[in-house]
Structure formats: structure tokens, C-alpha cells
Amino acid sequence: MKQRFQTSLSQYYDLLKRYLLPQRKTLIGLAALLLTSIGLQLVNPQLIRYFIDSAQSGGAMQQLIYAALAFIGFSLLHQLISVIATYVSENVGWQTTNTMRSDLAAHCLSLDMSFHKEHTSGAIIERVDGDVNALANFFSSFIIHLAGNLLLMIGIVALLFRENWLIGLGMTIFVAGALYLIQWIRKFAVPIWTQWRQVNAEMYGFLGEQLEGTEDIRANGAAGFVMGRFFELIRRMLPIRIRAFLGFALMWTTTIVVFALGNALAFGISAYLFAGDAISIGTVYLIFHYTELLSKPIEKIRTQFEDLQKADASIVRIRELFETKPRIVDGRGDPLPEGPLSVAFREVEFGYEDELRNLKRLSFELAPGEVLGLLGRTGSGKSTIARLLMRFYDPQGGAVELGGVDIRRCKLAELRKKVTLVTQNIEIVQGNVRDNLTFYDRSVPDERMEAVLRELGLGGWYDALPEGLDTPLDSGGGSLSAGEAQLLAFARVFLTEPGLVILDEASSRLDPYTEHYIEQAVSRLLQERTCIIIAHRLNTIQRADRILIIEDGERLEEGDRRTLAADPDSRFSRMLATGMEEVLA
Numbered sequence: 001m002k003q004r005f006q007t008s009l010s011q012y013y014d015l016l017k018r019y020l021l022p023q024r025k026t027l028i029g030l031a032a033l034l035l036t037s038i039g040l041q042l043v044n045p046q047l048i049r050y051f052i053d054s055a056q057s058g059g060a061m062q063q064l065i066y067a068a069l070a071f072i073g074f075s076l077l078h079q080l081i082s083v084i085a086t087y088v089s090e091n092v093g094w095q096t097t098n099t100m101r102s103d104l105a106a107h108c109l110s111l112d113m114s115f116h117k118e119h120t121s122g123a124i125i126e127r128v129d130g131d132v133n134a135l136a137n138f139f140s141s142f143i144i145h146l147a148g149n150l151l152l153m154i155g156i157v158a159l160l161f162r163e164n165w166l167i168g169l170g171m172t173i174f175v176a177g178a179l180y181l182i183q184w185i186r187k188f189a190v191p192i193w194t195q196w197r198q199v200n201a202e203m204y205g206f207l208g209e210q211l212e213g214t215e216d217i218r219a220n221g222a223a224g225f226v227m228g229r230f231f232e233l234i235r236r237m238l239p240i241r242i243r244a245f246l247g248f249a250l251m252w253t254t255t256i257v258v259f260a261l262g263n264a265l266a267f268g269i270s271a272y273l274f275a276g277d278a279i280s281i282g283t284v285y286l287i288f289h290y291t292e293l294l295s296k297p298i299e300k301i302r303t304q305f306e307d308l309q310k311a312d313a314s315i316v317r318i319r320e321l322f323e324t325k326p327r328i329v330d331g332r333g334d335p336l337p338e339g340p341l342s343v344a345f346r347e348v349e350f351g352y353e354d355e356l357r358n359l360k361r362l363s364f365e366l367a368p369g370e371v372l373g374l375l376g377r378t379g380s381g382k383s384t385i386a387r388l389l390m391r392f393y394d395p396q397g398g399a400v401e402l403g404g405v406d407i408r409r410c411k412l413a414e415l416r417k418k419v420t421l422v423t424q425n426i427e428i429v430q431g432n433v434r435d436n437l438t439f440y441d442r443s444v445p446d447e448r449m450e451a452v453l454r455e456l457g458l459g460g461w462y463d464a465l466p467e468g469l470d471t472p473l474d475s476g477g478g479s480l481s482a483g484e485a486q487l488l489a490f491a492r493v494f495l496t497e498p499g500l501v502i503l504d505e506a507s508s509r510l511d512p513y514t515e516h517y518i519e520q521a522v523s524r525l526l527q528e529r530t531c532i533i534i535a536h537r538l539n540t541i542q543r544a545d546r547i548l549i550i551e552d553g554e555r556l557e558e559g560d561r562r563t564l565a566a567d568p569d570s571r572f573s574r575m576l577a578t579g580m581e582e583v584l585a
Contacts, residue, residue, distance in 0.1 A: 015100075015135075015315065019096045019099055019100055020092070020096055023092055023095065023096070026088060026091075026092055027092065029088065030085060030088045030089055030092065031147075031148075033081050033084060033085040033088065034085055034145070034148040035148070035151070036081055037078055037081045037082060037085065037148075038148060038151055038152045038155060040074050040075075040077060040078040040081070041078065041152060041293060042152075042155050042156065042159065043074060044071055044074050044075065044078075045285075045286050045289040045290055045293070046286070047067050047070055047071045047074070048071065048282075048285060048286070048289065049280075049282040049283060049285060049286040050067055050282070051064060051067045051068065051071070051282075052280075052281060052282035052285055053280050053281070053282035053283075054067070056280075056281060056282070089145070093136045094136070097132050097133070097135060097136050100132050100135070100318075101128055101129065101132050103322075104127065104128045104132065104318070104321060104322070105128055107321065107322060107324075108124055108127075108128065108321075110326055111324060111326045112326045112327045112328040112392065112393065113387070113392040113393060114327060114352075114393065115324065115326070117352075119205070121205070121208045121209075123201045123202065123204060123205035124205075125204060125208065126200060126201035126204040126205070127201065127317060127318070127321050130200060130201070130204070130314075131314035131317050131318050132314070132318070134311060134314040135311050135314050135315070135318075145300065145304060146301065146304055148297075149296075149297035149298075149300050149301050149304075150297070150301075152293075152296075152297045153175055153294060153297050153298070156171070156290045156293060156294055157171055157172050157175065159290065160287065160290055163279065163283055163286065163287070164273055164278060164279060166269055166272075166273065167266070167269045167270070167273065167287055170265050170266070170269050171262075171265075171266070171290075171291065171294065174258075174261070174262045174265055174294070175294065175298070177258070178255070178258045178262070178298050179298070179301065181254050181258065192240065192243045192244045192247055195240050196237075196240050196241060196244050198317070199233075199236055199237050199240055200237070201317075202233065203233050203237065206229065206230070206233060210226050210230075255295075255298065255299055258298070259295045259298070259299075262291055262294065262295065263288075263291060263292075266287055266288060266291040267288075269287070270284045270287045270288065327394065328391055328392070328393070328394060328412070330411055330412050331407070331408055331409040331410045331411055331412070332409055333409075333410070333411050333414075334405050334406075334409040334410055335405075335410075335414070336402055336403050336405055336410060336414060336415070336418050336499065337403040337404075337405075337499075338499070339368065339499060339528065340368040340369040340499050340500075340528055340529050340530045341368060341402045341403045341418065341419075341499035341500045341530050342365070342366060342367055342368045342401075342402065342403055342404065342530065343364075343365065343366040343372075343389070343401070343402060343500065343530060343532070344364075344365045344366070344399075344400070344401040344402075344404075345362050345363055345364050345365075345385070345388075345398070345400055345401075346363055346398050346399045346400075346401065347361045347362075347363055347397065347398035347399075348361070348362045348363070348388070348395045348397065348398035348399070348400060349361060349362075349395055349396050349397030349398055350384060350388060350393065350395040350396055350397075351396065352393075357553055358381050358384045358553050359381050359384055359385070359388075359395070359553040360552070360553040360554050361397075361398070361554070362381070362385075362398075362550070362553065362554065362555060363398075363555065364548055364555060364558055366530060366532070366546065367530075368403075368499075368530055369528060369529065369530055370530060370531075370545045370546060371526060371530075371531045371532075371533065371543055371544045371545045371546070372531070372532045372533065372544060372545070372546050372547075372548055373533050373535065373541030373544030373546070373547045373548070373561065374532055374533065374534045374535070374548050374550070375535065375541070375547065375548070375549045375550075375572075375575070376549055376550040376551055376556075377551060380550050380551050380552060380553065381550055381552075381553040382504075382534045382550065383504055383534065384553075385532070385534075385550075386421055386502045386504050386532070386534065388400050389402070389407070389419055389421075389500070389502060389532075390415075390416060390419055390421055390502075391407055391408075391412060391415055391416075394408060402415075402418070402419070402499070402500065403499070417496070417498070418498055418499045418500065419498060419499070419500045419502065420492075420493045420496060420498040420500070420501050420502065421502045421504060422489050422490060422492075422493060422501070422502070422503050422504065423489075423504045423505065424486075424504065424505040426485040426486055426488065426489045428473055428480065428485060428488070429473075430473075431472065431473065432467075432469060432470050432471055432472050432473065433465065433468075433469045433470070433471050433473060433488075434446070434449065434469040434470065436473055436488060436492075437449050437452075437469075437488065437491055437492060437495060438492075438495060439492075444495055446469055448495065449469060449491075449495065450462065450469075452491045452494040452495060453491055455494070456487050456490055456491055456494070457487070458484070458487055458488075458491070461484060498529065499529065499530060500529070500530045500531070500532070501526065501529055501530070501531045501532075502531070502532045502534070503531065503532070503533045503534065503535075503540075504534045505534055505535065523543065526543065541561075544561050545560070545561060546558070546559065546560060546561060547559060547560075547561050547564050547572050549571050549572065556571060557570060557571045557572060559572075
């Protein structure tokens with residue numbers, strides 16, 4: 001358990017090497033600023049000591065004025081350098097964390113559907129954004145500022161040794177004790193911060209899931225149940241948050257006590273040395289000033305270690321996410337043939353869970369250019385076939401072939417260019433009409449998009465758009481009717497050149513009038529293309545050449561549509577006679 005919560009130095013080094021070192025020129029400039037700031041902080045007390053001792057001994061007024069002006073000038077310069085250093089360090093932090101966010105987002109997109117099925121969108125967002133935010137201070141200031149504060153402490157202790165070995169030794173013991181206590185407290189707080197990040201991710205996942213289903217929750221009167229789960233999560237979060245805060249409070253209280261002891265130590269040693277005429281009154285002030293100055297780097301180191309506590313927890317979770325490997329890996333690059341693709345399932349075994357099988361030794365073939373009507377009860381495995389063809393999942397046994405090529409040997413990018421899936425659930429992204437038609441492919445000309453929209457019966461809708469293809473659409477498609485969203489999905493297919501088109505209940509959201517609009521267009525779409533139509537309604541499979549009926553993941557019936565329709569003993573014939581909905585019910 002202890003090892004689980006301790007982030008190794010190699011993990012820090014890997015992240016710093018990957019994300020921070022590419023900005024080495026900026027880091028060198030930041031280091032120079034911090035070194036200059038340290039030098040100014042060490043010089044100013046010397047000027048004050050000189051001013052006090054000169055004034056006490058009756059020094060010339062001109063020298064006192066020069067010392068005062070030098071002190072003011074150095075103080076202003078120190079403040080200016082501090083502002084510049086803060087700006088530069090924050091800029092470094094944001095550039096670094098933005099790069100990490102991009103890498104995490106790309107990594108999550110590369111993971112297969114089983115990962116996204118096991119993790120809610122809210123939990124993933126918390127990983128990509130929340131955990132990375134916790135690393136912002138670590139990247140922007142931890143390393144350089146920690147080194148700078150350590151150098152400042154070393155410089156102060158060295159100057160105190162220069163004044164008198166006794167005060168130097170006393171302050172060395174003070175600094176060593178303070179740093180030891182801070183590190184000792186930190187090791188107890190890291191596990192609690194890890195738990196806090198985890199339960200926070202669960203909360204984000206819960207909120208994201210419930211907000212997406214607001215309409216269903218209200219319609220079914222489930223608001224009370226949702227609020228009950230919400231309060232349950234809050235009750236889990238509260239004690240963890242209290243323990244995390246207590247860890248922070250313990251570290252904060254410890255530093256206050258340590259600073260008080262340090263001042264008392266400095267006071268005692270200074271009084272002893274001053275009583276023995278070993279130091280001047282100006283040196284007494286110098287010791288107190290340096291002691292107070294020591295509290296600043298120790299306090300900053302405390303806050304930086306507090307940030308490190310959060311960073312430890314976040315780094316563990318980020319590393320776990322980066323180390324999550326997709327089960328669907330890119331093939332070696334065997335090319336798929338051009339034109340319509342043949343489809344073959346050969347003894348395919350597949351289950352979303354290891355102990356269950358959604359497809360059981362399923363085999364069937366579809367020639368290039370043929371249209372297959374895929375029928376079966378809900379849960380029989382129809383949509384699973386579509387997901388396997390898209391390689392959202394890989395079968396546990398057997399093979400799926402397109403054009404005679406096992407799709408596991410193909411590049412995923414080529415496969416998903418040659419195979420197009422249209423479902424009843426249409427995703428409308430935040431962007432304009434052009435972005436939703438092409439998914440940001442700028443090579444598709446506007447004239448082609450307009451022609452496709454008119455071909456699908458969306459000419460009137462397109463003409464009414466205030467900004468044409470640049471008209472923004474709401475995320476989720478709130479500005480579109482169900483039929484319009486479905487037609488946009490068909491338009492996406494028209495703008496590509498797939499060899500296989502899969503229509504998974506694609507017309508289920510269309511009213512008969514709208515469906516009639518696209519019948520001819522879909523017929524043209526299927527010319528010289530292989531197609532699989534997953535349907536519940538008979539009229540959607542009238543254009544099918546072959547029929548495949550599956551039940552409980554097994555082939556129940558397969559054959560030519562006309563032949564099966566003419567056979568009174570076939571399952572398909574009984575569907576036609578009694579109504580498919582009744583037979584499949």
C-alpha cells in the first residue's frame with residue numbers, strides 16, 4: 001500500500017523530461033531571474049546593517065542617503081523581477097499542462113470502447129483536466145522555485161556563519177529541523193489526497209451521467225433517487241476532505257511553531273553575542289532580518305510540498321491512464337481493395353464480458369455489392385456485428401474479413417474510411433454545419449456539400465440557414481429535429497467513398513414523409529457498395545439481396561430474400577405473413 005502512494009523519482013523525471021525540458025530556454029531565463037532576485041534579497045539586509053551602524057557611529061549624512069537610495073532601488077528592482085518571474089513561470093505551467101491535456105485527450109480517444117464503457121465521461125474529464133490542473137503549480141514553479149528557495153536558505157546560512165559561527169550553527173539546526181518536519185508530515189498526507197482525487201472523479205462522473213439524462217430523470221420522476229445518490233457521494237467525500245484539510249492544517253501549524261522557535265533561537269543567540277560585544281546593533285538587526293527572511297523560503301517550500309502532495313496523487317492517476325493500453329491495436333497495414341467490399345464472419349466468438357458470449361461461432365458471407373438485411377430480437381447480437389466490423393472490439397475467436405483481408409491486419413484509419421456506420425443515435429458536435437458534415441476535413445468542397453444536402457431533401461433547410469455552411473449548431477443537436485439530424489448523418493456517408501455501409505436502425509427516427517424523401521437517395525448510395533441493414537421494420541429491408549436472422553448470437557436463418565419469402569416454412573416468410581414486429585417480439 002505504501003509503495004502504491006509513493007511516486008518514484010523516475011515518474012517525476014519522465015514527466016519533466018517529456019513536458020518541461022522542451023522549454024529549456026525559458027527555464028534558463030527564469031532561473032536567471034530567480035538568482036538575481038535571491039542576490040537582491042541577500043544584499044538589502046547588508047545595506048540596512050550598514051545604515052544602522054553608520055547612523056549609530058555618527059557617519060556622514062551623504063553616506064546614509066546613498067545607502068537609503070540603494071535600498072529603495074534594490075527593493076523596487078526586486079519587486080519588478082518577481083513580477084516578471086511570476087509571469088514567466090505561470091506561462092511555462094500553462095504551456096506544459098496544455099500539452100499534457102492534449103496528449104491525455106488523444107490517448108483516451110485511442111483507447112477502445114471497453115475502456116469508455118468502464119469509465120464515465122465525467123471521470124475521464126476529471127482525469128484529463130482536474131488532475132492536470134493539480135500539476136500546474138508543480139510544472140510552473142516547483143523545481144526552479146524549490147531550488148531557488150534552497151539556494152536562498154543556503155546563502156542566508158552562509159552569511160550568518162560569516163557573521164558568527166554560533167548564529168550560523170543555530171540557524172542551520174533550525175532549517176534542518178523545519179525541513180525534516182515538513183517532509184515527515186507530507187508522507188501521511190499523500191494517500192489522503194489520492195483518495196480525494198478519486199472520489200472527486202466519481203462525483204464528476206456521476207454529475208455528467210445524470211445531466212446527460214435530465215430529460216429521462218424528470219419524465220420518470222427519478223429526481224429524488226438522483227438526489228439521494230448525490231447526498232451519498234457528498235457524505236463519502238466529506239470525511240476524506242476533512243482528513244486532507246487536517247493534513248494541510250497540520251503542516252501550516254507546524255511552520256508557525258517552527259518560525260516562532262526560530263525567532264526565539266535568533267533572539268537568544270543575538271542577545272548573548274551582543275552582551276559580549278561580539279556583534280553590533282546593526283548585526284543584531286541583520287540576524288533578525290535574515291531569520292525572518294528564512295521563514296519565507298521555508299513557508300514557500302511548505303506550500304510547494306503541499307502542491308506536491310496533490311501532484312503525487314495526480315501523477316499516480318495520470319500515469320495509470322497513460323499506462324492503460326488499448327486492446328484494439330493498429331494492424332500491420334494490409335490494404336483493403338477498392339470498390340465494394342465482401343464481408344465474411346468465420347466462426348466468430350465474441351462477448352463483452354468474459355463469461356458471456358454475445359456471438360457464438362457465427363459464420364456468414366456477403367459478396368461485394370450485395371445488400372444484407374440483418375434481423376433478430378433485441379439483444380440477439382445485430383449491433384455487435386456492426387461494432388466488430390468497425391473494430392470497436394475484436395472477437396475472442398474466429399475472424400472478420402473484408403475483401404478477403406482479416407481486418408485485424410488493416411490500419412484502423414483505412415478501415416474506418418472504407419466502412420461507414422450510421423446509427424439511430426446521431427452525434428452533433430459543437431461547430432458549424434460544415435464541421436458536422438465533414439468532421440473537420442477541409443478537402444471537401446462546399447459545392448459538394450450543398451449538392452448532397454439538396455439531394456437528401458434538405459434544400460429548404462439549407463436555404464433557411466442564416467450563414468449557410470458556417471451556421472453554428474448546438475452540441476447534441478438541440479437546434480435540429482430528429483429527422484434533420486438523421487439526414488445529416490446520411491449526408492456524411494454521401495461525402496465519403498466507403499466500400500461497406502452499415503445502417504443500424506438508421507431510419508428509425510424518421511417519419512414516413514421524411515423517410516420517403518431519402519429512399520431514392522439511399523438507393524443511389526448503395527449502388528456499387530456493399531451494405532448491411534440492421535432493421536426491425538419490413539419496409540427498410542425491401543432492397544436487401546440476402547437475409548440473415550440471428551438469435552442469441554447464433555445464425556437462425558440465412559438465404560436469398562426472394563427465396564426465403566417464397567418458402568412458407570422459413571422464419572422470414574412467417575415474418576412477412578404475420579408482421580415482423582410480432583415475430584421478433
